Amino acid sequence: MLTPNRHLLQIEGMHPPEIAALLDLAESYVLLNRSGKTGRDLLRGRTLINLFFEDSTRTRTSFELAGKRLGADVINMAVAQSSVNKGETLLDTAATLNAMNCDLLVVRHGQSGAPALLAQKVEASVINAGDGTHEHPTQALLDALTIRRRRGRLEGLVVAICGDVLHSRVARSNIHLLLALGSRVHLIGPPTLIPTDVARLGVTVFHDMKAGLAGADIVMMLRLQKERMTGGLVPSAREFFRFWGLDAEKLAYARPDALVMHPGPMNRGVEIASDVADDPIRSLIKEQVEMGVAVRMAVLDVLSRRAKRND
Amino acid sequence: MTDLLITNVRLLDPSAGLDVHGALLVRDGKIADLGANLGRPDVPILDGDGAILCPGLVDMRAELGEPGGEYRETIASAAAAAAFGGITTLAALPDTQPAIDDPALVRLLRVRGEETGSLTILPYAAVTRGCLGVDMAELGLLSEAGAVAFTDGARAIASARMMRLALSYTRGFAARIVQHPEDPSLAVGGTATAGELATRLGLPSIPAAAEAILVARDIRLAELTGGAIHFAHVSTGEALDLIRAAKARGLNVTCDTAPPYFDLNETAIGNFRTYAKFSPPLRADADRIAVAAALADGTIDAIASDPQPRDADDKRLPFAQASAGGTGLATLLAVTLAQVHGGLVSLSAAIALLTCRPAALLGSPAGTLRKGAAADLCLFDLERAWQVEAGKLPGKAQNTPFDGRALEGRVIATFKAGRKVFG
Numbered sequence: 001m002l003t004p005n006r007h008l009l010q011i012e013g014m015h016p017p018e019i020a021a022l023l024d025l026a027e028s029y030v031l032l033n034r035s036g037k038t039g040r041d042l043l044r045g046r047t048l049i050n051l052f053f054e055d056s057t058r059t060r061t062s063f064e065l066a067g068k069r070l071g072a073d074v075i076n077m078a079v080a081q082s083s084v085n086k087g088e089t090l091l092d093t094a095a096t097l098n099a100m101n102c103d104l105l106v107v108r109h110g111q112s113g114a115p116a117l118l119a120q121k122v123e124a125s126v127i128n129a130g131d132g133t134h135e136h137p138t139q140a141l142l143d144a145l146t147i148r149r150r151r152g153r154l155e156g157l158v159v160a161i162c163g164d165v166l167h168s169r170v171a172r173s174n175i176h177l178l179l180a181l182g183s184r185v186h187l188i189g190p191p192t193l194i195p196t197d198v199a200r201l202g203v204t205v206f207h208d209m210k211a212g213l214a215g216a217d218i219v220m221m222l223r224l225q226k227e228r229m230t231g232g233l234v235p236s237a238r239e240f241f242r243f244w245g246l247d248a249e250k251l252a253y254a255r256p257d258a259l260v261m262h263p264g265p266m267n268r269g270v271e272i273a274s275d276v277a278d279d280p281i282r283s284l285i286k287e288q289v290e291m292g293v294a295v296r297m298a299v300l301d302v303l304s305r306r307a308k309r310n311d
Numbered sequence: 312m313t314d315l316l317i318t319n320v321r322l323l324d325p326s327a328g329l330d331v332h333g334a335l336l337v338r339d340g341k342i343a344d345l346g347a348n349l350g351r352p353d354v355p356i357l358d359g360d361g362a363i364l365c366p367g368l369v370d371m372r373a374e375l376g377e378p379g380g381e382y383r384e385t386i387a388s389a390a391a392a393a394a395f396g397g398i399t400t401l402a403a404l405p406d407t408q409p410a411i412d413d414p415a416l417v418r419l420l421r422v423r424g425e426e427t428g429s430l431t432i433l434p435y436a437a438v439t440r441g442c443l444g445v446d447m448a449e450l451g452l453l454s455e456a457g458a459v460a461f462t463d464g465a466r467a468i469a470s471a472r473m474m475r476l477a478l479s480y481t482r483g484f485a486a487r488i489v490q491h492p493e494d495p496s497l498a499v500g501g502t503a504t505a506g507e508l509a510t511r512l513g514l515p516s517i518p519a520a521a522e523a524i525l526v527a528r529d530i531r532l533a534e535l536t537g538g539a540i541h542f543a544h545v546s547t548g549e550a551l552d553l554i555r556a557a558k559a560r561g562l563n564v565t566c567d568t569a570p571p572y573f574d575l576n577e578t579a580i581g582n583f584r585t586y587a588k589f590s591p592p593l594r595a596d597a598d599r600i601a602v603a604a605a606l607a608d609g610t611i612d613a614i615a616s617d618p619q620p621r622d623a624d625d626k627r628l629p630f631a632q633a634s635a636g637g638t639g640l641a642t643l644l645a646v647t648l649a650q651v652h653g654g655l656v657s658l659s660a661a662i663a664l665l666t667c668r669p670a671a672l673l674g675s676p677a678g679t680l681r682k683g684a685a686a687d688l689c690l691f692d693l694e695r696a697w698q699v700e701a702g703k704l705p706g707k708a709q710n711t712p713f714d715g716r717a718l719e720g721r722v723i724a725t726f727k728a729g730r731k732v733f734g
Binding site for chain 2: 091109111113114116117132134169172195196197198201
């Protein structure tokens with residue numbers, strides 16, 4: 001799975017210089033995007049397929065835009081998620097994609113490890129756009145870029161990741177990336193939503209927002225899916241919000257200049273209060289979306305250059 | 312009728328405490344004599360070249376594919392794999408399609424075994440109809456038809472009441488209840504043992520304690536009823552501690568394990584390797600070490616190959632959707648011998664775990680070299696090295712978790728009632 005030369009499947013195992021180089025390149029794409037220049041032809045004649053086995057608007061659109069800005073032919077494939085034989089569809093799809101000479105394959109799938117399985121079977125470079133509860137590497141990269149642009153660095157910062165860590169691929173990718181670049185990571189959530197032995201990854205676990213947010217430079221909120229309430233992991237949305245939802249009162253536990261992030265889409269009033277989410281000074285949520293396009297351009301750029309070298 | 316003299320062998324029979332260089336004489340498919348000096352009777356002679364001759368292996372837990380899963384494995388293909396592995400007697404699980412919950416099906420399996428000419432099949436029967444855990448099967452009639460013990464196979468008997476009734480009722484038929492020891496409500500949806508690795512991979516996990524929790528409950532129910540409970544493929548140190556303590560208290564509690572649980576640990580599933588997906592899941596290395604220690608100290612009563620034949624379509628899926636299980640008939644002896652070569656278990660204890668001890672649990676006369684017994688024999692070279700290669704193993708299913716593993720110890724020949732069926 002550690003195949004940095006061809007695919008982007010996970011942050012775990014990536015080396016800090018490799019991550020920093022990607023962020024530097026993404027930074028240049030931020031400037032390019034803001035300048036309004038178009039017509040880059042880096043990926044002209046290359047085919048990018050967005051293969052989404054789960055619904056997504058934000059990530060799919062972001063990859064689509066990134067591909068188009070670099071001149072690629074972008075195709076969106078939404079594959080209906082039937083509850084049985086998803087895997088058969090997966091490898092059948094791989095065979096189809098090989099026949100189409102796809103160059104870059106962006107995959108989102110509900111099962112951990114599905115992009116890694118596809119990567120063994122397709123000739124394209126595979127980019128994991130979120131797999132089950134495993135990883136979502138471009139989200140972590142865009143989060144890091146957002147933080148770095150605001151704070152100038154990641155090293156030494158305290159980043160609190162709050163909420164449903166157990167089911168969060170965003171949290172896992174962020175943990176690996178932030179630790180690789182020298183941040184300290186606090187995880188905060190109810191014990192039922194903290195994964196077993198996660199402290200062994202090098203993070204500090206808290207169940208209380210006051211303690212966990214103390215000294216935090218960045219407060220990263222995670223989405224709480226509605227089905228967690230019926231699964232008995234938390235009793236109710238209002239109870240979750242009372243103890244782990246981010247409102248102005250709890251944000252005050254963090255550093256006075258702490259910034260707020262969320263990977264979206266948000267459940268307002270469940271994990272985050274609207275006044276915090278929409279705070280023009282402290283909330284980075286809109287900026288995260290902008291950085292998303294730049295980071296994905298950088299990833300497509302790097303992977304396609306590597307593929308060319310290997311041709 | 313089969314007559315044969317096997318000379319120049321190391322005769323190893325833990326049931327008799329036998330370990331001598333000598334020869335073994337087969338007459339009419341039965342062991343007529345054995346020892347250091349047998350003279351030269353007028354029968355065909357096979358020179359064993361100094362290899363070990365032990366009883367044909369008795370494998371107390373196997374999924375055969377038949378009935379219902381013939382595209383994965385058939386009794387004939389499984390019998391070929393068993394012969395390659397030195398196995399001559401095998402207990403077949405009942406959670407097939409249909410489930411073995413009717414006396415006619417028990418008789419059918421016995422006959423299908425005889426038809427292979429190389430393998431005695433000892434059928435397990437279902438504890439509950441259809442192995443569904445709801446209504447008790449006709450345990451008495453099934454026992455009468457030849458069922459050696461009762462189990463719902465890969466499904467745990469979840470209801471404490473059902474387990475109590477089954478343990479109590481079967482006392483009258485002197486048969487064991489074999490449990491898949493995993494609390495189903497704790498295991499639901501889980502695919503890997505809970506811990507750092509499952510957390511990194513983002514896989515839904517099962518706490519190792521799910522095993523000890525059901526083992527503790529069922530030991531208590533065995534004590535309550537006076538019934539006999541057997542725990543299959545035990546994989547955790549905590550469960551083995553409970554079993555060890557129950558045995559010390561004189562309860563009728565026994566257990567087996569399978570080679571993946573003392574040879575592999577959870578790291579085998581790294582990179583989402585579905586061929587190392589098992590139920591119960593492969594555990595942390597501390598548990599693997601505890602299982603190996605329980606082989607050595609006698610807490611574990613038998614090593615079963617526990618094969619679950621699967622085809623590529625069952626395995627080439629995202630991890631959580633892939634089928635659990637691996638093949639194991641062909642590699643049972645050699646992977647067990649790795650423990651012997653590692654100095655952890657004596658050769659005699661290892662062979663006992665593969666012959667007389669499981670035979671005793673199943674009430675089978677197999678697993679011994681005593682005079683008059685059927686000449687079911689396994690001739691193996693303790694030192695001969697080979698490499699496991701998926702795709703080239705005998706049997707239909709090739710889903711071995713040991714692909715690429717270098718092993719020391721190989722079966723040279725297998726005999727069923729004195730007739731060479733492999734080698």
